[in-house]
Amino acid sequence: MIGIPKETLAGERLVAATPKTVTQLRALGYEVAVERGAGAEASYSDKAYSDAGASIVDAAAAWDCGIVTTVNAPSEQQVAQMNNAAMLISRLAPHTNNELLDALAKRGVTALALDAVPRISRAQSIDVLSTMSNVSGYRAVIEAAEEFGGMFTGQVTAAGKTQPAKVFVIGGGVAGLAAIGAAVSLGAEVRAFDVRPEAGEQIESLGATFVQAKAAQQERSSTGYAKALSDEQERATLALYAEEAAKADIIITTALVRGSAVRTITKEAVAGMRSGSVIVDVAATGGGNCELTVPGSKTVSDNGVTIIGYTDLASRMPRHTSQLFGTNVVNLMKLLTPAKDGKPALDLDDPVQRGMTVTNESQILWPPPAVAVSAAPAPAAAGSAAAGATATSLSPEELKEEAQRKAAAQEAEQAAKRKRNTVLMAISGIILAVALAFTDAAFLATFSIFVLAIFVGYYVVSNVSHSLHTPLMSQTNAISGIILVGSLLQIGSENPVVTTLAVLSAAIASINVFGGFLVTYRMLSMFRKDA
Template identity: 35%
Template structure:
């Protein structure tokens, strides 16, 4: 078995899909591992470190011999053309709204797996790439906000006077939001947060932050048995928006984290809300790659909108390339292990495995995932 670790060529991607530790594991399972030259450079892993544990360092041409190809981003058309039919490709495939790209993967005869479709079940916790990367994104959002904010974050009592603590408001208490809350608290800020799920109130409070929501009977019944939020009535939405708008006007930093798989990011903060904020306020939009939660945010820039500095850095986890790569590599190799017969030293894809069913996009020339079967191999 030959595994190929690709150097990312898409945009400014800094992460890599393997670490020294995961290379050791793959070699122990019987893989000959080839790492593309420079694949780990942006993540502070020199080629020599991979070579020291038994990997070969090669060019992109080596991908054509590989049985398994590990990536961060979905392969480009040029990369696809270099892969052999039947190869397994594991990456963040960004399948939503990209039917033509998925169809091209099928047409090439590749068995592809989308890590972001990993089910959130106990067995797959160590493979949950969305959580591992969102955790880092929430942390980095606060660090970036603190760097742009031209005041101190914690309260400081000095002989010359008192510096008040920065007021930080986190919108969304998922993995990224909870880490943003924890990080802002560590920096000494006065933190508040909101979420549409009633269960989030306890999580927010456990981190020492204040929960902001209209807590009426509709809110208390807003969560489904599966832990997801029900769609709220127009009347509730109007009341919640008014409460949030009033709260935002008093904040120094706002961090938005709302993403909905397969849909554009919901608009949470309007220009009017930004206009109401204090001079020098900062906002961070963690959903900028999906259209953004903040009106007027610009991907890749710190844009000044209505007097507020709106940070719109895409791939926030990639700004912590070394840490993000280490976690992503562990996610991906743990998933790969479920397909390895260690005694026979062969790769076995079991179509009945719940993890395979959830993540496999294409196989044997067809688009096989039920959520994307509209992307037929002939569409491209």
């Protein structure tokens, strides 16, 4: 039996399961007990839960279940209501909540922290932090739009013209990208910055301008996380933020590092902003990126800048956030219940399950062992062991020199490759010019069109934005359809060479058409909602 208690944290509107996820949990073999009124704040009625197959119970019965899942960590009184050897699935903040871990261990509860999911690819479907960040980033734009005294999109009317709002987003993670997408869709002029240079492509794919600042770019460590900023990099980033803040109507800050906020907007930067500007500090839960942020409140600076430091942005959209949170729980239960028999089987050899298990019966298992995953490129197979042994014995200066030598060797290799390509193209051009000099005018005209089509096609396709790849696929399907029709018309030719080429052309064009439609349908299915 999985218990879904009502959240007791003041102002919390979320619930750990929705009628839809109740149905999914029951499909895994579980029975579900929902506390009366648990989903009311998220617009889910008790009747909707009972129609989905859940039992409507009181608080004591919900906490008495073999498995209990909540949005927020339970109080000591709620832990005392749990069964010995029960399982708790919740956000537990284990890195700062030692007293709760002690209470859970004393009670014999096996606790899985949804906010301690290892950051690896196969764990993304149960990553509650990403879910909450996504909603918070979107909601930050909604809050900014309500507070801002103008429209996001530019308008051209008979009464005159208005300029679009200028939005600056700090951070290109989940929350930052969600904020960028929402602001762009509302018509704002969006600029964004992230200390990780590889985030630029994702930012630009959403229609925003990636602000470049080489002196402020961070390097990534072998674990995949950004390295700490040096003093010079920190000064460069603060100068960049102040410059962008002076130009922006709205700033959305999302810089959190393992739950702690990084200072990005100083009070001097706020003083340089225009009156009526808005700052939404999504990182207020970690103390705030803005120096003037008051977590949980909205304040106005001396020069008229509104600073929003709400810590419940995700809870302000309770219906969809609860659905997403509940889906994270369902995905976890699928991992714990491979047999779909309603019996969780915790596998501590699995790095995902081990990483989020903070207590197991009477043992405290936090912190977990490091996940053996590296974001650094794998070393070459030949001599990799020797190279690894050598690397560990080098000093930082020697490692830097080694990296510079490798970069110089790669640059030399690329230069030699470019030279070879240039020579080959020149020779091919001479041979082609000589050959065309002895051909008739009709073939020359046809061949010229063919060559021009190659160049045009190359430059068109290579410059298409990632967001347009699906419609481009449909366009190439149409072109392949024309080729297919032309091939069918030539199959009846008396010339065997023409017939052979026509058959091959028809076959290849058919593969393009059907393969293109198959890929397009698969891409579109990713954005379809379940019926």
